[in-house]
Amino acid sequence: MTRAWAHPFRSLAVRNFRLFAAGQVVSVAGTWMMVTAQDWLVLELTGDSGTALGVVTAAQFTPLLLLTLYGGRLADRYDKRVLLVLANLASGVLALGLAVLVLCDAVRLWHIGLFALGLGVVNAVEVPTRMSFVSELVGADLLPNASALSAAYFNVARIAGPALAGLLITGLGGTGPVMAANAASYLATVVGLRAMRPGELHRPPRPAARPRVVDGLRHVRARPDLLLPVCLVAVVGLFGLNFQLTLPLLAKTVFHADAAAFGLLTSCFAAGSLLAAFATTARRGRPSGRQVVYSALVFGALEAATGWAPGYAAAAALLFLTGFAALYFAQAANHRIQLGSAPEFRGRVLALYTLILQGSTPLGALLVGALSARLGARSGFWAGGLVSLAAGLAAWAAERRVRDGPDPDGPPPRPPDHSGTDRRAIRP
Template sequence: MNARLRGTAQETFRSFSIRNFRLFFVGQLISQIGKWLTMVALVLFVLHLTDNGVAIGLLTACQFLPVLLIGAWAGLLADRSDKRRLLMVVQAFAMLQSFALAALAFTGDPPLWSLYLVALAGGFAIAFDSPARRAFVVEMVPEADVNNAVSLNSALMTGARVVGPALAGALIYFFGYGWAFLLDGISYLAVIAGLYLIDPRELRTARVTSRAKGQVRAGLRYVSQVHDLWVPLVMMAIIGTFTFNFQVVLPLFVTRSLGSTSTMYTVLWSVVSLGAVAGALATARRSETTVSNVVAAAATFGGGMLLLAAAPNLWLAYPAGLLMGFTSISFMTSSTAIVQVRADPTMRGRVLALQSMVFLGSTPVGGPILGFVIDIFGARSGVVLGGLAALGAAAWGWRVERAHLALRPEAVPLDTTVAV
C-alpha cells in the first residue's frame, strides 16, 4: 500500500523533479496568495464603500477589460520575447499597482474612480502576464510532462485561493484593507526572485517569432482551423462570461441571499478553492485531454453551480461550494491543457492569449450584466444563470464534438501561408 501511495505521489508531482519548475512554483505560490489578498480585499472594499452589485461588476470590468482589448497583442509579444525576462518586468509593474492600492486604502475613503483606475492598471499587467506565464510553464518541463505541469500550476493557483481569501478576511477584520494590499505588493518579491534564479540553459525554449505583418490575424486563422482549439475556446467564452464571475456573484450571494457577512464570504471562497485544489490534483495524473473531457467538465461545473444556488444556508453552501470548486477547476484545467498541448509552439503565446481573452476578457462583459441581474432579481439568480450557461456550453460542445467524430474527415493540411 505504501509503495502504491509513493508511486501515485511520484506520478502526480513528477514535474517537481525539475529544478526550474520548483523555483517557479514556489515563487508563484507566494505571489498568488498575495494576489488573492488584493482580489478579495478590493471587491470587499468596493462593496464596503457602495453596497452595490453594479459597482462590483464595473470593478471586475476594469480589472479584465485590458485582456479583452490588448490580449491578442500581449500574446504576440510573448511569442516574440524571452518569456522569463518579460515576466520579471510584468511582475515588477504589478507590485507597484498593489502598493498604489495600499496607499489609497490607507487614506480611509478614496474616490471610487481612483480604485477603478488602479484596477485598470492591474488589468494591463494581467493581459501581459497570463499568456507569457502559461506558455513559460511548457518550456520548463519535457513535452511528456506538460499536462502534469499544467495541472500542478492549476493546483498552485487554486491553492493560493484557499489561503489568500481567508488571510484577506483576517487582515481586513483586524487591521484594515490597506494591509492586505501592502502584503500583496511585498509578495511579488518572491516570484521575481524565483524567475531570476531559473537557469535559462535548462529551458525547452520555443523559437522566438520574428516580426512580420498580420501575425495576430494569423493566430486567429490558425485557431479557427484546429477543432481541438476553437471548440474549447467557444465554450470558455460562454462560461467565462456568465459562470466564472465568482467575484461578482459570491460576495452578494453570501451577504444577501444567505444573510451572512463579508468575512464569511472569504471562508466560502476558501472552501470553493479547497475543492478546486482537489480537482486540479485529480487531473494531474491524466496523460491526455480531449474535447470530450472538456465537455464533461463543463456539464458537471454547471450542475455544481445549480446545487450551490439551491443551498438554503451557509452550512449547506459549504459542501456545494466544495463540489463547485472541484468541477470548476476540472473544466479550467482540461480546457487549458488541451490548448497548451495542441497549439504549435510558434503560435502558443497567441493561442493562450486568445484563451485569456475569451476567459478573463469575457468578465468585463458578464460582470456588469450579472451585477444588474442580481440587483433586480436577487443574488441567487446570478448563481443560477452561471449554472445554466455552463450546461448550455456543454450541450453545444457535445453536439459539435459528436458531429466532428461522425464525419471523421481525412486529415486536411493547415494553411501554411500564415505569418508566424
C-alpha cells in the same frame, strides 16, 4: 516507467519549475488576499452595491478583452522570463499605490477602478506569457503534469489568501494592510524568475519573421478540435465563471456574513478547485473532447444548484463541488487546446484562450451584476449554471460531428504562410 515519472509531483524535479512554483504560491496568495480586500472595500464604500462591484470587476478585465491577443504575440516574440519579471514589478507598484491611498484614508471608488484597470493591462501580457512559459520550464512531456500542479498551487493560494484576508480585515479593522502585503508578494515571483538557469529552458529557435496575431487566429479556425473548446469556454466564461462578483454578493446579502465568513466561502470554492487540480496531475496526454463537454455539463448543474442552497453550510458544500467542477472543466479545456496547438503558435493560442476565459468577464460581470441587482444574488448562480448547461448540450452535439470527421488528435495542420517567408519555429 520509473517511480519518479509516475509521481504526481514529478514536474517539481525540474529546478526552474520549483523556483517558479515557489514564487507563484506567495504571489498568488497575495493576489487573492487583494481580491477579497478589494471586493470588501467596494461594498463598504458603496453600501453593498452589486452594480459598483460589477463595474470595478469589468474595469479589471476589460484590458484582457482588448489587449490579450497582443500580449500573446509578445510572448511568442520576446523572452518570456523577462516579460514576467517586468509584469510582476509593474503589478507590485500598482498594488503599493492603492495600499498607500487606503492606509491614508484617502481612497475613493474611482481610485479602485483605476487600479483595477492598470492591473488588467499588466495581466493582458502576464497571463498568456505565464501560461505558455510553463512548457519552456518542463518541456512537452511534463507539460500536463506541470499545468495541473500550476492549478494546484494557484488554488492552495486561493484557499489561504481569502481566509487570511478575512481574518486580517476583521483583526486589523481595514483592508490597507492586506493590500500592502499583496504589493510585497510580487517580489517572490521576481526572485524566483531571476534565480532560474536560462540554459535549462526548453526554447524554440528564433522566429524567421515577426509573429502575427492573425496567424494564431487562423491556426485555431482551421482546427475544429481547438475551435469547439474555445467556443464552449467563451459561453461558460461569460455567464458561469463570475464568482468574483457572485460570491461576495451571496455571502453579504443572502447569508449576511462578515468578512471572515465571506473568506471561508471563497476558500471552500478554492478547496474544491484544489482537489480537481490534484486529480488532473495524473493526466498524461491530451484529454478528449468528450471530457471537456461532460465537465461543462456537471459544472453547470452544480452552479445552478448552489443558487438554491437553503443555508450557509449547504452553500459552502455546494461551492466546494462547484469549485471542483469549474477547475476540472478549465483544465480539460486548457490541456485540449494547449497540447493540440503547434508550439510556435502556443503563446497566441493561449492568449486567445485567456481572452475568451477571462476577457469575457467585463460583459459577464455587468450582465450578472445587473441581474443580481434586480432579482437578487441567487439569480447570478441560476443564470450562470443554466446557460452553461445549455452550452454543454450544444457542444455535445457539435463534438459528435467533429468526431465523425478527420482524426482531431492527429498531427496539427499548419495554416497557410502569409508572412512572405518560410514558417519556422518561433522563439519566445
